[in-house]
Amino acid sequence: MVTEVQATPPEKKVDGDRIEVSVVMPCLNEAETLPTCIKKAKKALNQLGIHGEIIIADNGSSDGSPEIAANLDARVIHVAEKGYGSALMGGIKAARGKYIIMGDADDSYDFTNLGPFVEKLRAGYDLVMGNRFKGGIAPNAMPPLHRYLGNPVLTGIGRLFFHSPCGDFHCGLRGFSKSAIQSLNLRTTGMEFASETVVKASLHRLRIAEVPTTLSVDGRNRPPHLRSWRDGWRHLRFLLLFSPRWLFLYPGLLLMLIGAVASGWLLVGPRVVDGVTLDIHTFLYAAMAIVIGYQTVIFAIFTKVFGITEGLLPEDTRLTAMFRYIRLESGILVGTLLLVAGIALSIFALSFWRATSFGPLDPSRTLRLVIPAVTLIALGLQTVLSSFFLSILGLERH
Numbered sequence: 360m361v362t363e364v365q366a367t368p369p370e371k372k373v374d375g376d377r378i379e380v381s382v383v384m385p386c387l388n389e390a391e392t393l394p395t396c397i398k399k400a401k402k403a404l405n406q407l408g409i410h411g412e413i414i415i416a417d418n419g420s421s422d423g424s425p426e427i428a429a430n431l432d433a434r435v436i437h438v439a440e441k442g443y444g445s446a447l448m449g450g451i452k453a454a455r456g457k458y459i460i461m462g463d464a465d466d467s468y469d470f471t472n473l474g475p476f477v478e479k480l481r482a483g484y485d486l487v488m489g490n491r492f493k494g495g496i497a498p499n500a501m502p503p504l505h506r507y508l509g510n511p512v513l514t515g516i517g518r519l520f521f522h523s524p525c526g527d528f529h530c531g532l533r534g535f536s537k538s539a540i541q542s543l544n545l546r547t548t549g550m551e552f553a554s555e556t557v558v559k560a561s562l563h564r565l566r567i568a569e570v571p572t573t574l575s576v577d578g579r580n581r582p583p584h585l586r587s588w589r590d591g592w593r594h595l596r597f598l599l600l601f602s603p604r605w606l607f608l609y610p611g612l613l614l615m616l617i618g619a620v621a622s623g624w625l626l627v628g629p630r631v632v633d634g635v636t637l638d639i640h641t642f643l644y645a646a647m648a649i650v651i652g653y654q655t656v657i658f659a660i661f662t663k664v665f666g667i668t669e670g671l672l673p674e675d676t677r678l679t680a681m682f683r684y685i686r687l688e689s690g691i692l693v694g695t696l697l698l699v700a701g702i703a704l705s706i707f708a709l710s711f712w713r714a715t716s717f718g719p720l721d722p723s724r725t726l727r728l729v730i731p732a733v734t735l736i737a738l739g740l741q742t743v744l745s746s747f748f749l750s751i752l753g754l755e756r757h
């Protein structure tokens with residue numbers, strides 16, 4: 360729930376149609392630094408000659424932050440649902456500007472230098488990210504863990520997974536077109552909101568630009584709300600969940616490849632490598648790798664289809680084209696063929712047992728038939744059941 364506090368008398372309000380830039384600051388007990396941030400943002404808007412507004416998205420402050428903001432003629436939006444992302448989404452929804460610039464209210468970001476952001480937005484970019492590594496990080500402004508491990512690693516993963524041009528995924532100072540950002544259907548309520556914005560903008564192929572910005576020492580006397588390991592894991596988890604290819608597809612294909620190569624190598628008989636004999640036990644693990652890898656690839660398809668259906672991921676033209684030809688019936692057919700092959704191989708293996716009057720068998724010989732048979736049966740059942748489940752997910756869309 361979002362409610363607004365009347366911050367300025369009606370005669371001081373700027374017509375909403377004329378507001379170009381809304382500066383949105385999430386706030387939770389920022390009384391120490393909030394006045395400085397508001398004054399800096401106002402100064403920047405005035406110097407740039409921009410009709411703008413300052414919005415404080417308060418998330419339950421108890422230190423008088425809303426009253427401070429209201430006295431400085433900022434609009435105060437009360438956001439009941441807790442979380443960094445919730446506060447920002449409440450502020451974005453209430454913003455009346457064509458463009459929005461968001462930044463933390465801890466006085467670590469330079470609100471006096473909003474010109475480069477506005478310039479890029481006016482040039483037609485949908486998202487303009489600040490880059491602290493290009494603009495400069497003051498001594499002690501960023502913990503070494505964040506500067507040399509957390510930010511570079513998570514940014515590198517984001518660039519790899521989503522082909523994003525951003526070099527600083529977690530910069531808290533960024534600008535965007537309100538219409539473009541609302542089209543992304545942002546949902547995360549916590550700190551991972553920062554990643555979701557960049558990820559979805561990249562997936563939806565929005566125009567993204569970067570401008571250098573600086574990071575100063577946090578002006579507050581209390582610890583920041585950010586929790587390094589907890590929030591770092593939430594960002595990493597989000598990146599993985601939004602990339603079925605890297606979470607499921609590529610590992611699954613790799614497992615299947617390793618399993619298939621090892622199975623083919625061991626199918627003819629035992630192998631000796633540097634004095635170590637690899638036999639049916641290794642063969643069994645190789646077959647397991649094929650089955651697990653296949654199921655992991657299917658999980659990638661499940662996740663992709665569910666994400667598209669729920670609006671979490673954009674439409675994938677390649678997936679849509681593939682499922683014009685691969686339907687429930689074709690999946691059942693392929694699965695049935697695998698089942699039949701596995702059952703036939705099992706009957707063939709049974710004939711060897713019958714030849715010994717169902718007596719003792721040589722495992723090294725018979726399991727080279729039984730293991731592939733069981734693998735084919737498992738793959739066949741997985742294919743049939745997965746085809747039905749994908750059909751339930753609504754994969755047969757036109």
